[in-house]
Amino acid sequence: MPRFGIPRGRERPSCENICDLTRIALLLLALAWTAPAAAADAAAAPWWIWPAALFAVSFAIGVVGVLAGVGGGVLFVPIVGGFFPFHLDFVRAAGLLLALSGALSAAPGLLRNGLASMRLAMPLALVGSVTSIAGAMIGLALPTNVVQTALGVTILAIVALMWSAKKSETPEVRAPDALSAALRLNGVFHDPASGRDIDWRVHRTPAGLVAFAGIGVLAGLFGLGAGWANVPVLNLLMGAPLKLSVGTSGFLLSVVDTTAAWVYINRGAVLPVLVAPSIVGVMLGAKIGARLLRVVHASTVRRVVIGLLALAGARALLKGLEIWT
Amino acid sequence: MDVSKERRAARDHAVPAEQLAYARWLDWGTRIALAALIVTFIVYAAELVGPHVPFERLAQLWSLPVDQYRAAAAAPAGWGWLALARHGDYLNYVGIVLLGLVTIVCYARALPAFLRRGERALALVVAVEILILAAAATGIVGAPH
Numbered sequence: 001m002p003r004f005g006i007p008r009g010r011e012r013p014s015c016e017n018i019c020d021l022t023r024i025a026l027l028l029l030a031l032a033w034t035a036p037a038a039a040a041d042a043a044a045a046p047w048w049i050w051p052a053a054l055f056a057v058s059f060a061i062g063v064v065g066v067l068a069g070v071g072g073g074v075l076f077v078p079i080v081g082g083f084f085p086f087h088l089d090f091v092r093a094a095g096l097l098l099a100l101s102g103a104l105s106a107a108p109g110l111l112r113n114g115l116a117s118m119r120l121a122m123p124l125a126l127v128g129s130v131t132s133i134a135g136a137m138i139g140l141a142l143p144t145n146v147v148q149t150a151l152g153v154t155i156l157a158i159v160a161l162m163w164s165a166k167k168s169e170t171p172e173v174r175a176p177d178a179l180s181a182a183l184r185l186n187g188v189f190h191d192p193a194s195g196r197d198i199d200w201r202v203h204r205t206p207a208g209l210v211a212f213a214g215i216g217v218l219a220g221l222f223g224l225g226a227g228w229a230n231v232p233v234l235n236l237l238m239g240a241p242l243k244l245s246v247g248t249s250g251f252l253l254s255v256v257d258t259t260a261a262w263v264y265i266n267r268g269a270v271l272p273v274l275v276a277p278s279i280v281g282v283m284l285g286a287k288i289g290a291r292l293l294r295v296v297h298a299s300t301v302r303r304v305v306i307g308l309l310a311l312a313g314a315r316a317l318l319k320g321l322e323i324w325t
Numbered sequence: 326m327d328v329s330k331e332r333r334a335a336r337d338h339a340v341p342a343e344q345l346a347y348a349r350w351l352d353w354g355t356r357i358a359l360a361a362l363i364v365t366f367i368v369y370a371a372e373l374v375g376p377h378v379p380f381e382r383l384a385q386l387w388s389l390p391v392d393q394y395r396a397a398a399a400a401p402a403g404w405g406w407l408a409l410a411r412h413g414d415y416l417n418y419v420g421i422v423l424l425g426l427v428t429i430v431c432y433a434r435a436l437p438a439f440l441r442r443g444e445r446a447l448a449l450v451v452a453v454e455i456l457i458l459a460a461a462a463t464g465i466v467g468a469p470h
Contacts, residue, residue: 047384051370089391097421101359104427108352114340118347118435122447126454133457133467144390183446188339197339254351258428259458263467265418265425268402269391272417273383276366279359 050084055277058098062285067296068305070162071253072282073099073225075305078155078312081148082319086274088144088151092223093264094274096257099225101279102286103253113192115247120185120202120240125255127209128216128226132256135220136263145320151222152317158228159310162302165232170198173239179205189244202238211237212252220260225253343438347431354427362420369413377412392469403464429458 061075077095081088110116139147176186186201202208211233219226230249234240240248264270318324368374378386378398386394395402401409409415432455439448460466 045384047380050384086387087390087394090387090394097424100424101355104351104355104424105359108348108355111344111348111351112340114344118344119341119447122450122454126450126457129454129457129461133461137467140391183450184444190339255428255432255454255458258425259461262425262458262461262464265421266403266461266464266468267391268395268400268406270418270421271383271387272366272369272414272421273380273387275421276362276370276417280363280366 050086051273051277054080054084054274055281058278058281059285059288062282062287063289063292064301064305064308065282066286066289067293067301069302070305071099071225071227072102072286073223073257074155074158074228075309075312076278076282077223078151078309078316080278081151082312082315086271088147089140089264089267089269090271090274092139092147092221093261093269094271094278095223095225096219096261096264097270097275098278098282099223099253100257100261102282103225103250103257105283106250107254110247110250113247114188114190115243116251117187117189117240117244117248118251119183119187120234120244121248121252121255123183123185123205124208124212124234125252128212128219128252128256129259131213131216132220132260133263135217135222136260137220138217139221139223140263140267140269145322147221147320148316149320152313152315152320154218154222154224155309155313155316159306159313161228161232162306162309166236167242168235170200170241171235171239173201173203175203176201177203177205189241191241191243193243198241200241200244202234202240204238208233208238216256216260219253219256220263223260223264225257227253343435346438347435350431350434351427354423354430358420358423358427360420361423362417365413365417365420369417372413374411374413374416376414377409378414383414403468425462429455429462432458 057079058072058076061072061079065072065075073095076098077091080086080094081091084091086094107116111118180186180202183205185205186199189198189200190196191198211229215226215229215233218224218229227246227249230252231242231245234245234248235242315324369376376383378400382398386397389397394400401415406415406418410418432451436448436451436455439451
């Protein structure tokens with residue numbers, strides 16, 4: 001089925017595209033794979049090697065993240081935390097700021113075009129903000145190997161979720177619950193692809209709030225960003241249209257990640273030498289990824305990213321368990 | 326996006342006016358913060374302004390947990406970085422902190438719209454969010470004591 005705005009002749013993946021993608025994935029793997037060996041001799045290596053490698057890896061993450069439809073944070077933390085010499089405290093802080101920068105940059109366009117709903121996001125963001133502070137404080141209090149192990153388990157769970165996730169374009173919501181009615185969590189969403197205006201409302205708001213409480217903890221604890229969890233909760237649990245869920249998730253991230261990021265900033269866990277190259281790398285990579293999106297088969301990239309995530313998750317788990325240090 | 330374009334977008338896409346105002350403030354706030362982050366990082370990386378923690382020393386310390394790092398590098402917590410902003414590494418905090426402040430400013434911008442329309446429940450949600458963000462930003466919660 002042709003995708004909107006993509007010329008018919010270009011919708012199939014060409015050998016070149018797949019080869020390019022494989023090269024990106026291999027580059028990411030090679031950079032990540034050689035990092036531990038180099039880290040063992042980190043004191044002898046010139047300091048600038050690491051920010052430079054971080055920029056290269058972040059750039060690659062930006063490219064494949066856009067193509068696979070996942071945020072940079074979820075790839076960044078396990079890959080950099082698993083294969084670079086920086087302590088996980090600094091990597092989580094950088095991951096949060098990375099996810100925050102992406103969300104802040106994307107949110108204005110989403111809000112203007114009605115692809116995100118502030119009204120829907122604000123109560124959920126409030127719960128997520130409170131629990132993200134708790135998550136960040138827990139993460140900074142726990143021993144590193146415990147956080148590393150939990151990160152590995154979480155990443156492998158995300159892989160399973162991404163592999164099996166279902167979506168519903170416009171879920172049926174027969175009646176709003178009392179809370180969503182009181183907060184008037186409804187509106188009209190204009191779908192630019194179909195040109196239709198879709199009246200939306202949500203249900204199961206209390207369950208949604210509980211889910212966002214959990215998402216906030218994970219976001220603060222691991223610095224992952226949480227688009228992978230926001231969208232299924234908004235779409236499948238609460239019944240928001242899929243495109244509105246994706247857009248609103250971006251706005252939600254900008255609020256929840258801000259709160260958690262402050263905990264890390266105030267703790268002194270932000271190292272500019274990690275943050276700036278990562279943010280610039282991912283943003284430049286995302287721009288290239290957005291261009292490639294027109295010619296690359298998204299499902300192929302998604303499989304590559306799921307494979308990378310599985311590797312990074314396994315590495316985090318084994319590092320946490322001190323099996324592969 | 327100018328105001329007339331915003332009104333047209335609001336009419337065409339049924340986007341509430343406060344959402345458009347939020348988007349405008351967020352857009353400019355994020356641009357300013359990212360520009361500050363990049364410019365101050367160039368200043369830091371090029372050593373136009375000397376860092377508080379020299380790069381070679383930093384490479385020996387960045388594998389430590391944050392509390393040990395702070396002790397070893399005599400690095401500040403909370404807003405203590407302001408006193409060290411004359412150094413390249415803490416000058417770079419300006420952009421990072423601006424990124425953290427953008428959302429608070431935008432929420433404060435949105436609050437009066439909900440109050441004017443008499444949407445007390447949502448106005449309360451926005452007001453509490455501002456308090457939580459402010460508590461996190463000031464270090465009332467989450468900062469080491």
